[in-house]
Each structure stands twice: as structure tokens, then as C-alpha cells.
Amino acid sequence: MTENVTVKTLARELNVSIATVSKALNDSHEISIETKQKVLALAKKLKYERNPSASNLRSQKTKTIAVIVPEIANSFFSLAINGIEEIARKRDYHVLIYQTHENSEIETAFTESLVCGRVDGILISISSSTNSSSHFKSLVKKIPVVFFDRALDDIDAIKVTTDDYQSAYQATLHLIENGCKNIAYLSALSKLDTGKKRIQGYFDALKNKGLSFNKGLMVTHDPDRDKTYNRIKNLLIIQKPDAIISSVEEMVIPAYNACKALDLRIPDDVKILSFSNLSTAALLNPSLTTITQPAFEIGQEAAGFLFKLLDKKYITTEEIPVMKSVLIKRDSTSGHT
Amino acid sequence: MTENVTVKTLARELNVSIATVSKALNDSHEISIETKQKVLALAKKLKYERNPSASNLRSQKTKTIAVIVPEIANSFFSLAINGIEEIARKRDYHVLIYQTHENSEIETAFTESLVCGRVDGILISISSSTNSSSHFKSLVKKIPVVFFDRALDDIDAIKVTTDDYQSAYQATLHLIENGCKNIAYLSALSKLDTGKKRIQGYFDALKNKGLSFNKGLMVTHDPDRDKTYNRIKNLLIIQKPDAIISSVEEMVIPAYNACKALDLRIPDDVKILSFSNLSTAALLNPSLTTITQPAFEIGQEAAGFLFKLLDKKYITTEEIPVMKSVLIKRDSTSGHT
DNA sequence: GCAATTCACTTAAACGTATTCGTAAATAAA
DNA sequence: TTTATTTACGAATACGTTTAAGTGAATTGC
Numbered sequence: 001m002t003e004n005v006t007v008k009t010l011a012r013e014l015n016v017s018i019a020t021v022s023k024a025l026n027d028s029h030e031i032s033i034e035t036k037q038k039v040l041a042l043a044k045k046l047k048y049e050r051n052p053s054a055s056n057l058r059s060q061k062t063k064t065i066a067v068i069v070p071e072i073a074n075s076f077f078s079l080a081i082n083g084i085e086e087i088a089r090k091r092d093y094h095v096l097i098y099q100t101h102e103n104s105e106i107e108t109a110f111t112e113s114l115v116c117g118r119v120d121g122i123l124i125s126i127s128s129s130t131n132s133s134s135h136f137k138s139l140v141k142k143i144p145v146v147f148f149d150r151a152l153d154d155i156d157a158i159k160v161t162t163d164d165y166q167s168a169y170q171a172t173l174h175l176i177e178n179g180c181k182n183i184a185y186l187s188a189l190s191k192l193d194t195g196k197k198r199i200q201g202y203f204d205a206l207k208n209k210g211l212s213f214n215k216g217l218m219v220t221h222d223p224d225r226d227k228t229y230n231r232i233k234n235l236l237i238i239q240k241p242d243a244i245i246s247s248v249e250e251m252v253i254p255a256y257n258a259c260k261a262l263d264l265r266i267p268d269d270v271k272i273l274s275f276s277n278l279s280t281a282a283l284l285n286p287s288l289t290t291i292t293q294p295a296f297e298i299g300q301e302a303a304g305f306l307f308k309l310l311d312k313k314y315i316t317t318e319e320i321p322v323m324k325s326v327l328i329k330r331d332s333t334s335g336h337t
Numbered sequence: 338m339t340e341n342v343t344v345k346t347l348a349r350e351l352n353v354s355i356a357t358v359s360k361a362l363n364d365s366h367e368i369s370i371e372t373k374q375k376v377l378a379l380a381k382k383l384k385y386e387r388n389p390s391a392s393n394l395r396s397q398k399t400k401t402i403a404v405i406v407p408e409i410a411n412s413f414f415s416l417a418i419n420g421i422e423e424i425a426r427k428r429d430y431h432v433l434i435y436q437t438h439e440n441s442e443i444e445t446a447f448t449e450s451l452v453c454g455r456v457d458g459i460l461i462s463i464s465s466s467t468n469s470s471s472h473f474k475s476l477v478k479k480i481p482v483v484f485f486d487r488a489l490d491d492i493d494a495i496k497v498t499t500d501d502y503q504s505a506y507q508a509t510l511h512l513i514e515n516g517c518k519n520i521a522y523l524s525a526l527s528k529l530d531t532g533k534k535r536i537q538g539y540f541d542a543l544k545n546k547g548l549s550f551n552k553g554l555m556v557t558h559d560p561d562r563d564k565t566y567n568r569i570k571n572l573l574i575i576q577k578p579d580a581i582i583s584s585v586e587e588m589v590i591p592a593y594n595a596c597k598a599l600d601l602r603i604p605d606d607v608k609i610l611s612f613s614n615l616s617t618a619a620l621l622n623p624s625l626t627t628i629t630q631p632a633f634e635i636g637q638e639a640a641g642f643l644f645k646l647l648d649k650k651y652i653t654t655e656e657i658p659v660m661k662s663v664l665i666k667r668d669s670t671s672g673h674t
Numbered sequence: 675g676c677a678a679t680t681c682a683c684t685t686a687a688a689c690g691t692a693t694t695c696g697t698a699a700a701t702a703a704a
Numbered sequence: 705t706t707t708a709t710t711t712a713c714g715a716a717t718a719c720g721t722t723t724a725a726g727t728g729a730a731t732t733g734c
Binding site: 049050051052053054056057062064072073074075078079081082085094095096097098099112113115116117118253256257278279280283284285286287 | 386387388389390391393394399401409410411412415416418419422431432433434435436449450452453454455590593594615616617620621622623624
Binding site: 023 | 689690691692693
């Protein structure tokens with residue numbers, strides 16, 4: 001192992017001080033153009049690489065942001081991360097990714113391991129099992145944080161979300177217009193803003209169209225996949241709904257499977273639609289009607305705001321957009337031919 | 338902003354030296370149990386958090402590994418990352434994720450920004466556009482690296498891969514047994530080991546079963562999605578294959594779409610199978626026969642080996658397993674009923 | 675009983691960079 | 705010419721941690 005090349009090496013070689021080298025590398029105005037060129041040239045020649053730890057320690061900046069999401073293996077989040085990453089790359093920032101697997105203790109542990117200067121800022125979409133906001137309240141005081149998609153209403157912070165109420169309302173309306181009268185709802189994220197608004201949109205659409213709702217029509221998500229599947233199956237057997245709205249992508253696959261198992265035809269016996277960013281939605285059997293969120297753009301927006309915070313720019317509430325989801329109608333909710 | 342609590346704060350408060358505090362926090366045997374307890378107690382009380390930059394700088398360890406993949410929004414890679422992340426979390430390591438988007442220049446830039454001590458080790462699955470191994474050769478000399486799934490044959494490093502040859506061979510055989518005689522191949526990764534072996538398996542199966550091959554049956558992947566789609570469409574029109582093997586997940590969706598556009602029935606007119614980890618494969622129309630790689634386990638294995646390297650343990654070639662993919666037969670390749 | 679060892683702790687020096695402050699020379703202003 | 709300002713650089717320090725080396729006291733060995 002040859003000796004590491006540091007600013008000291010460059011300084012020695014060029015007969016200047018390490019301060020000069022450091023300033024030259026940071027393109028300081030205090031250094032003449034000729035000296036800068038000399039330094040840069042030698043740095044390139046000796047393949048000098050700035051030591052990030054030392055730099056971070058001194059400057060108290062890490063050029064790194066953290067992204068905390070429930071799960072990467074989820075089309076919405078992987079697309080959102082793509083959006084975040086695009087913005088981060090433009091600013092030469094590194095991206096640290098953490099998955100909570102919907103576990104709020106892991107979530108807390110992650111955030112706590114981050115506040116002490118490992119990252120400059122955090123982008124987070126909170127876990128479905130999180131029900132207390134106190135931890136996040138103290139977090140946002142310590143470090144720039146932007147929430148995306150999943151947030152809690154009593155936290156005063158920047159949140160980039162979608163029009164969950166509107167899109168759930170619209171989706172329910174779509175089913176009603178196609179003749180459904182007994183619409184079930186697969187519920188998740190009910191502790192979060194996101195989930196609450198989606199349910200409310202569903203409720204209000206039912207009410208405004210004079211449809212009744214009974215508790216049995218609501219099935220909640222369980223971390224245990226089999227449980228979720230069985231709940232959906234029971235729903236289909238007992239309530240015999242003519243439509244199902246899935247509030248999350250993870251519940252629509254078991255819904256399809258349950259229909260298959262019970263020999264129920266989609267959309268003839270039961271129509272199904274789901275909040276989803278599945279790339280294969282159009283190719284499913286039958287093709288799935290989705291409420292698709294602009295995942296990539298949400299990532300971009302959220303990252304954009306985080307960088308504004310890092311730049312100490314003031315952000316007004318009005319400039320934070322509510323992103324628009326789109327209802328893509330496909331065969332799984334089509335009316336009778 | 339209140340003053341940051343550092344080892345110095347703790348030392349002052351307890352009337353001991355900062356060395357004692359540091360050692361106590363690191364559970365050094367040089368420190369008495371009582372002192373350790375006192376330090377830990379105060380650290381907890383004052384919410385002391387070790388500064389990672391300072392720690393990294395001094396100890397030359399970052400407790401961070403990098404994962405470089407072509408794309409997160411790909412079932413295989415997101416699952417592999419899950420496997421990696423599981424192992425990393427057990428060791429309290431952080432995971433930095435980089436996407437190359439199949440661009441080898443971005444790939445090079447990333448690796449170069451990492452060698453100077455930002456991470457302790459790298460897990461990488463190389464981009465399809467990478468054709469020179471020279472850069473990686475120098476990389477593995479500087480920092481522990483483990484390749485997974487996608488590797489180049491002339492690099493001497495640890496590689497966790499699957500039985501690409503075997504599974505492509507078996508898949509081709511499956512189609513031949515179901516009566517196919519004119520089997521097309523959607524090729525990707527042809528510069529990498531992975532791709533080469535898959536093609537070879539396909540070739541050998543054809544040859545061993547006395548089937549001919551013509552160049553027209555091979556369609557190569559293009560970064561431009563429309564181009565890929567059109568190439569597949571042309572293939573179907575001109576060559577009229579009775580089966581298609583897709584060597585990557587990204588090409589099977591356009592294949593399905595092309596069939597739809599041309600009114601070709603799957604599997605009656607053309608059978609399709611693909612290397613894929615799509616969670617919705619069973620729900621597609623028709624359900625898709627896949628060669629599914631043990632993505633999660635590959636991630637685990639690769640991360641395991643990286644940590645062995647970090648622990649300076651010697652790794653013998655024999656202990657590196659070749660992971661087994663599995664051919665899951667579904668409707669898209671079923672024979673006539 | 676005295677040397678050798680162990681114990682528990684301290685001193686001091688790193689790790690590599692960024693930055694404040696100082697300064698000598700060069701230039702501009704008066 | 706004298707003074708003020710700018711330019712281009714250097715000395716020194718700080719960031720917060722880890723660790724090699726050293727130290728005095730207590731314990732052990734023979």
C-alpha cells in the first residue's frame with residue numbers, strides 16, 4: 001500500500017502551504033489562477049481524492065441525504081427514489097437508503113442514527129405502524145426533513161403528498177357509475193394522513209351517492225400476507241361485494257388471487273381497482289384499473305424542497321404542490337358489454 | 338442551537354480524560370466497569386451521539402457499504418438489495434445505493450467517488466453498457482468488492498452469480514418439449530458473463546435437439562424502449578417464431594404488448610418465457626413462465642462475502658456458491674389443451 | 675521484601691481538511 | 705510621496721474521535 005495522497009502531499013510537492021492547496025481545490029478567490037491550475041494539475045496527476053470524513057468533520061457537511069422508506073421492492077417507492085436520486089446527482093449528493101419494512105421501531109432507530117451528522121437532511125415516507133408523531137416532531141427540529149407521500153397531520157413540516165381524498169372519491173364514483181352498489185374497501189395506512197384521506201374520499205362518495213356502508217365492507221391490511229389474503233377471501237364470501245377498492249398496491253394481488261380461488265370473475269362478478277404504480281397493471285388478467293401516483297415527480301419535488309431547506313431558503317406553504325394522481329380505467333372495472 | 342455534546346463534554350462533566358470516555362464508549366478492557374457505567378449513563382442522559390465523520394477519519398472505517406446497481410425499479414435488484422440490507426443491518430452497517438441506469442460512465446464516476454474512503458466496501462452488479470474490465474480491475478485492488486449477478490469474466494474477484502447457462506438451457510428445452518421449433522431470443526447483457534452464458538445455454542439446447550438457428554431470431558435490447566418494442570414487433574412479423582425467450586425482464590413486457598398489437602395469442606401462436614422476478618408474473622394475461630433467480634438470497638450471499646473480506650477472512654473459490662434459478666412453468670408456455 | 679506484572683487511567687499525537695487571522699507585496703487612491 | 709486597498713499566500717487552529725505510549729498505584733510471584 002503506497003502512502004495516501006493528501007493535501008499535504010500536494011503542498012509539499014508544489015512548495016506551497018496546505019492552506020493554499022485546500023483553497024485552490026475549493027476554487028477560492030484568494031488563490032491566483034496559475035496556482036489553482038498547478039494544484040489541479042498535480043491533483044489529477046497524483047489521483048488525489050479528497051477524504052470525505054475529514055472534509056465532513058471540518059465543514060460539518062456530508063453531501064449526503066438519507067431516504068427512509070417502508071420498502072424498496074414497491075413500484076411507488078422505487079420510482080420515487082429514482083426521482084430523488086436524479087435531483088441528488090445534479091447536486092453531487094450521495095443517497096443513503098433505509099427500509100423500515102413498516103416497522104416503526106426500526107424507523108426510530110434509523111432516524112436517531114442519522115441526526116448526529118451522518119447526513120445533511122432526510123427524506124422520509126413513514127411506516128404504516130407509526131402512530132406517534134412525537135419522535136418526528138423532535139427530529140424536524142434537529143435536521144432538515146421532508147416527508148413524502150406518507151405523513152402525519154400534526155407534524156409541522158414540509159410534506160409532498162398527492163390528492164388522496166380526491167382520487168379515492170373519484171375512484172369510488174367511477175365504480176358507482178359502472179353500477180356498483182356494494183363497494184368494499186381494502187384499508188391500509190389508516191393511522192397516516194394518506195390513509196385517512198383515502199378512506200374519507202371513499203366514504204363521502206358513497207354518502208353523496210346515497211349508498212350505505214357497513215363495517216364488514218372494510219378489510220384492514222395485516223403484515224402477515226396470509227392473514228390479509230384470508231380476510232379478503234372472507235370478505236368476498238360473506239359480504240359478496242360487487243367492487244373492491246384497494247388503498248394500497250400490496251392488497252390487490254391477494255384480491256386477484258382470492259377471486260381466482262373463489263371462481264369470481266373480474267369485472268363481471270366483482271370489479272377491482274387499486275392505488276398502484278405497478279408497471280404490469282395493463283398486462284394483468286384482467287388489466288387493472290389503477291389510481292396511479294406521480295411517483296417519480298413526487299421524489300423530485302420532495303428532494304427539491306429538501307435542497308431548498310439545505311440552502312436555508314424560506315419555503316412558503318403555498319409553493320408546496322399537492323401532486324395529482326390519475327385514474328387509469330382498465331378492464332378490471334369495465335361495465336357489462 | 339445548544340452546544341453539541343462530545344466526548345469532551347462527558348469528560349469534563351465526569352472529571353476524567355477524553356481518552357477514558359472514548360475507551361469506555363468503545364467498551365475497552367482498559368476501563369473499569371464502574372467508570373464505563375458512569376460514562377454510559379451520562380452519555381445517555383445528555384443524548385451523546387458519536388460523530389461519524391470524526392470517528393471515520395480517525396479509525397479509517399466508515400461502517401458503510403455501497404451498492405451499485407443498474408436500476409432499483411427492477412424486481413431482481415430491489416429484492417437483492419433487501420437481502421444485502423438485511424445482512425448489513427445485522428452488522429450495523431449503512432447502505433449507500435447508486436443507480437447507474439445502465440450507463441457505464443456514471444458507473445465509473447460512482448466507483449471513483451467511493452474509493453477515497455467514503456465506504457468500506459462495494460457490492461456491484463455491472464451495467465449492460467460496460468465493456469471494459471480495466472477500470473474494475475484497478476478498483477478491486479483498492480477496496481473490497483463483490484460482484485453479484487452481473488460480472489465480467491476476466492476480473493479476478495468474488496462473484497455471486499446464478500446458473501445462467503443451465504437455466505437458459507432448461508428453459509429452451511422446456512419450449513422444445515412443448516413443440517416449439519422456431520424459438521426467438523431477446524438478448525441483453527451480451528457483453529457480460531451473465532448474458533453470454535444465457536445465450537450459450539439457448540444455443541446448445543437448440544443444437545442438441547437438432548434445431549437450426551438463424552440470426553434473425555435474435556433481437557437485442559436497446560435503451561430506447563420504443564426501439565426495443567419495434568424490434569420485437571418486426572421479429573414477430575418477419576420470423577414468425579413460435580416461441581420467445583426473453584433474457585431480461587425489461588423485454589418481456591414489450592413482447593406481450595407486441596403480441597397484443599399483432600393479435601397473436603399467447604401461448605397458442607407464440608409461447609413466451611422470461612428471466613424475471615416479477616411478483617405479478619402469475620397474474621399476467623396469460624400468466625408468465627419465468628426463470629426466477631433467488632434475488633434475495635443472492636443479495637445475502639454477496640453481502641456475506643463482502644463482510645468476510647472486510648473481516649480480512651480468506652475466501653476459497655470453492656465456498657462461493659453458484660445460486661440456482663428455478664423455472665416456473667405457467668400458461669404462457671403451456672402446450673395445446 | 676522486592677521485582678514483575680496488572681490495572682485504570684492520562685497525555686499527547688494523530689486522522690485530513692477547512693477556515694480565521696495575519697502579512698508582505700503589489701496596486702490604486704490621495 | 706504617502707496612505708489605503710487589494711491580492712495571494714502562510715501559520716495556526718479546530719473539527720471530534722481513536723490510540724500508542726506513558727504513569728503511578730495496586731497486586732502478584734518467588
